[in-house]
Amino acid sequence: xxxxxxxxxxxxxxxxxxxxxxxxxxxxxxxxxxxxxxxxxxxxxxxxxxxxxxxxxxxxxxxxxxxxxxxxxxxxxxxxxxxxxxxxxxxxxxxxxxxxxxxxxxxxxxxxxxxxxxxxxxxxxxxxxxxxxxxxxxxxxxxxxxxxxxxxxxxxxxxxxxxxxxxxxxxxxxxxxxxxxxxxxxxxxxxxxxxxxxxxxxxxxxxxxxxxxxxxxxxxxxxxxxxxxxxxxxxxxxxxxxxxxxxxxxxxxxxxxxxxxxxxxxxxx
Numbered sequence: 467x468x469x470x471x472x473x474x475x476x477x478x479x480x481x482x483x484x485x486x487x488x489x490x491x492x493x494x495x496x497x498x499x500x501x502x503x504x505x506x507x508x509x510x511x512x513x514x515x516x517x518x519x520x521x522x523x524x525x526x527x528x529x530x531x532x533x534x535x536x537x538x539x540x541x542x543x544x545x546x547x548x549x550x551x552x553x554x555x556x557x558x559x560x561x562x563x564x565x566x567x568x569x570x571x572x573x574x575x576x577x578x579x580x581x582x583x584x585x586x587x588x589x590x591x592x593x594x595x596x597x598x599x600x601x602x603x604x605x606x607x608x609x610x611x612x613x614x615x616x617x618x619x620x621x622x623x624x625x626x627x628x629x630x631x632x633x634x635x636x637x638x639x640x641x642x643x644x645x646x647x648x649x650x651x652x653x654x655x656x657x658x659x660x661x662x663x664x665x666x667x668x669x670x671x672x673x674x675x676x677x678x679x680x681x682x683x684x685x686x687x688x689x690x691x692x693x694x695x696x697x698x699x700x701x702x703x704x705x706x707x708x709x710x711x712x713x714x715x716x717x718x719x720x721x722x723x724x725x726x727x728x729x730x731x732x733x734x735x
Contacts, residue, residue, distance in 0.1 A: 577679025
């Protein structure tokens with residue numbers, strides 16, 4: 467089988483329906499499967515999918531185990547040579563997934579890749595990054611991001627001065643849409659389930675580099691991402707939101723795991 471498409475749902479039934487419809491209507495010229503993992507949404511999402519798309523393999527989890535654990539359930543049961551983690555808020559187009567698979571086929575040293583993501587209005591969405599330093603969460607989530615002193619740091623982190631028109635290696639990619647080589651995942655391992663939500667994509671990409679696999683931004687493939695980062699409010703009020711603290715906890719876990727190392731390129735070069 468060429469491709470396993472893994473979609474994780476947690477109370478996003480409308481987006482799941484739209485995403486599945488887009489995949490089916492794209493009429494992929496691939497041997498593929500779709501696995502829908504439900505993180506205990508307690509709605510009618512699974513029954514609707516089973517009634518309308520009986521070929522979709524559904525996996526129901528008894529509790530909400532988070533992003534990493536939910537996607538890992540799909541990865542464990544996937545049969546494809548390539549594994550596509552696809553958030554339900556991503557819209558694909560005819561031929562896009564075929565091009566993504568072809569990119570992996572033509573680049574055997576690439577273990578993980580992600581497409582160019584656009585906003586619904588067609589503008590570029592920054593989804594490729596350099597490895598972060600310890601202070602970035604504080605800077606990005608507060609008014610500090612508006613200070614001129616920190617703007618170059620943020621631009622470098624988000625690769626804002628970097629060409630997004632060319633296929634290039636990057637430190638890490640946003641986890642909204644990632645294609646992984648199954649053979650590489652066997653070496654690298656699954657997503658780290660210590661990360662309930664956020665930063666698991668940063669960690670996974672770093673581990674791919676550590677094991678000698680390249681991580682690539684595949685600019686030739688464009689998808690639309692209806693992105694809404696729940697923790698991305700740039701004010702101190704955000705610090706009183708549960709989702710913000712989940713994000714901060716993930717950052718601390720990440721830097722503790724990597725021994726508090728700052729931006730370093732040892733994993734890549």
